[in-house]
Amino acid sequence: MRGGPIAFGLLGLMFAAGAAAQTHQPPPGSPSAVQKQCADAAEVGFGPVTLPHAAKALRDRKRLKVLAIGATPLNERDQTQGHYARVEKVLETNFKGVDVEIIDRGVSGEIARDGAERIKTEVALVEPDLVFWQVGVADALALTPAGELKATLSRTVVWLKEHNVDVVLIGLKYQRSLAGNEGFQRIRKVIRDVVREHEILRVGHYESIEAIDRLRRQEGETASELDLSDAGSNCLADFLSRALAVGLFAKPRGDRSQAPAPVDNATAPGPPTQAPVSATTGSPSDPGAAAPSKPPQ
Amino acid sequence: MQRQINAIDFWRGYALIAIFVNHIPQNFYDQLTHKHFSLSDSAELFVFLAGWSLRHVVGPPEDPKPTSALLHRLLGRAVTLYVAQMAIALLATAMLAAAALVLANPLFLEWHNAAAIFYDPVRAHIGVVLLSHQLGYFDILPLYVVLMMIAPLVAVIHRVAPHALLPISFAIYLVSLLFGITMPTWPVNGQWFFNPLCWQLIFVLGFSMSRDRGPGGWVKKNIGWIRICAAPVVVVLSIMSIFNLWWDPTTVPEPKLLFIIGKTFVTPIRLIQFLALIAVMSAAYPYIVRALPGLVSFLSRLGRNSLPVFCVGSLLSLAGQIVRFANDGGFVIDTILVGTGIAILGTVAWLAEWRMRKD
Numbered sequence: 001m002r003g004g005p006i007a008f009g010l011l012g013l014m015f016a017a018g019a020a021a022q023t024h025q026p027p028p029g030s031p032s033a034v035q036k037q038c039a040d041a042a043e044v045g046f047g048p049v050t051l052p053h054a055a056k057a058l059r060d061r062k063r064l065k066v067l068a069i070g071a072t073p074l075n076e077r078d079q080t081q082g083h084y085a086r087v088e089k090v091l092e093t094n095f096k097g098v099d100v101e102i103i104d105r106g107v108s109g110e111i112a113r114d115g116a117e118r119i120k121t122e123v124a125l126v127e128p129d130l131v132f133w134q135v136g137v138a139d140a141l142a143l144t145p146a147g148e149l150k151a152t153l154s155r156t157v158v159w160l161k162e163h164n165v166d167v168v169l170i171g172l173k174y175q176r177s178l179a180g181n182e183g184f185q186r187i188r189k190v191i192r193d194v195v196r197e198h199e200i201l202r203v204g205h206y207e208s209i210e211a212i213d214r215l216r217r218q219e220g221e222t223a224s225e226l227d228l229s230d231a232g233s234n235c236l237a238d239f240l241s242r243a244l245a246v247g248l249f250a251k252p253r254g255d256r257s258q259a260p261a262p263v264d265n266a267t268a269p270g271p272p273t274q275a276p277v278s279a280t281t282g283s284p285s286d287p288g289a290a291a292p293s294k295p296p297q
Numbered sequence: 298m299q300r301q302i303n304a305i306d307f308w309r310g311y312a313l314i315a316i317f318v319n320h321i322p323q324n325f326y327d328q329l330t331h332k333h334f335s336l337s338d339s340a341e342l343f344v345f346l347a348g349w350s351l352r353h354v355v356g357p358p359e360d361p362k363p364t365s366a367l368l369h370r371l372l373g374r375a376v377t378l379y380v381a382q383m384a385i386a387l388l389a390t391a392m393l394a395a396a397a398l399v400l401a402n403p404l405f406l407e408w409h410n411a412a413a414i415f416y417d418p419v420r421a422h423i424g425v426v427l428l429s430h431q432l433g434y435f436d437i438l439p440l441y442v443v444l445m446m447i448a449p450l451v452a453v454i455h456r457v458a459p460h461a462l463l464p465i466s467f468a469i470y471l472v473s474l475l476f477g478i479t480m481p482t483w484p485v486n487g488q489w490f491f492n493p494l495c496w497q498l499i500f501v502l503g504f505s506m507s508r509d510r511g512p513g514g515w516v517k518k519n520i521g522w523i524r525i526c527a528a529p530v531v532v533v534l535s536i537m538s539i540f541n542l543w544w545d546p547t548t549v550p551e552p553k554l555l556f557i558i559g560k561t562f563v564t565p566i567r568l569i570q571f572l573a574l575i576a577v578m579s580a581a582y583p584y585i586v587r588a589l590p591g592l593v594s595f596l597s598r599l600g601r602n603s604l605p606v607f608c609v610g611s612l613l614s615l616a617g618q619i620v621r622f623a624n625d626g627g628f629v630i631d632t633i634l635v636g637t638g639i640a641i642l643g644t645v646a647w648l649a650e651w652r653m654r655k656d
Contacts, residue, residue, distance in 0.1 A: 071408075104487050107490060108408065108410035108412070109408055109433030111322050120546050124557055125477070137408070138322075140404070142622070143323055143622060143625065143626040173404065177402055178402065178404075183625070
């Protein structure tokens, strides 16, 4: 089992990080407090979704090439590196001896229709094993019809699968002011539907930030929209890294007996950064997918 | 003195309107612009005509302007463009910030590559000034600045060795394609949306085609035959565009950039389609003048005042996107936005000429 050492390494790091989390209570406002909040906010919904091509690349070449399309996320608190640099770092820390290269070809503001055309060209040029596609924000703001977006996403996901490239969709961010916005929620639903229909990974960014908002309220904090946006951005690199870790080691559908035990985020430790898991298939077991978002109280 | 109405200003005016409309994605009128029937879009036309307009600065071969005056004027133009880019980038940033506050929607702070400016201002402001950080849809002018900065070199090479200009430009384009060389962005890790190393060829082609000697003279002499050859290219590639009949880009041989379709590198197939399209469409101008003189006059005025019109158009596009989102879009809103926008652009051009007349 060539992936064995890597899997053990990952599990070891997860447990080590978990143990550290149990013995150390970070002061509020510190980076580790933020990370803990990310972890607490995470919602779990792993389906039998795998990243077979990415896993094969790791096994065979010890190298993972990722193409990032869509708006480039930015890590507000750590300004010396973007999210993708941080994801690379986390993955390379977790998977010893593995080289992860994320090539960022994001064009912020690009709607899915234009991004879908560019993905094909970029896949031809970059030859990635995996695509991170941050999608939805530009379409929500440009009022792209839901049907058009769904057709675009489905067509592109099928094309990527046909070309032996895995894809992880990074959906919309939670915005309290848009929780009741029909157009915004329509776009969100389209992304979830595509994820469910094509059995691909989605980083449940929205649900996680929504959970952060809920947690903060429970603790009597009133977070502004900007605070939430900031918190969500800080968690995204961790979400992505954890989603990848799970997608890489999950067993395909029909082989669940041998799949690693599902990780319950509320109890299981995360990777070294206490990263939460928010990768979902959009399946009914996904709380974020099943439950409609509640508007602010 | 104001230029007479001419095809170049007319087409440039058309390009300015098309860019304005295209930069409000998903609006109803976007689908009526030629980018939906063509591989190339208004960006190529705008850059080509910018190169063509260089002839007005360089002057005719029989009466060339002194080299020092030429360089002074071209560099001055580059500085003007740079200042314009800084101004519209600042205004666009303020518009996004205002939209985020007024509509209580922080997504605007991350839209169009603005996130770095708001969340990483120390590095992003340096990037904006260095043109290595560009807002989405505000990335044509930085290309134009670079092209205008190399314009003195273009003019000097043309003066010293006119036959070498196109081969040098083509060689730079080819090397960029062969090795995938481009301009990086910073602080956001990426690349320029318009790779200047490739887009310079369109600029130089525009300049070369404007001349009555050399390649430009040859094209003018043989334009009839060129149009006959170009028409099927335009028709076939349009059909392929409309019905998405393109080959799979992953199956093309190396070097892939020679065979795939891409805007950033303005790849050969896109370049060929653009050249064929302008060869064919240039035949239409005399008919358009006769049929629609008012329209030609209006668009020519926009074309004659391309910089202020482009700058205002870029800001109006962004305003249009924000207003459209705030009002849930729709045909009526789109019509009001596009109609008002074009009227404002016309007013800007009129004001620019009125001011010139007064001075």
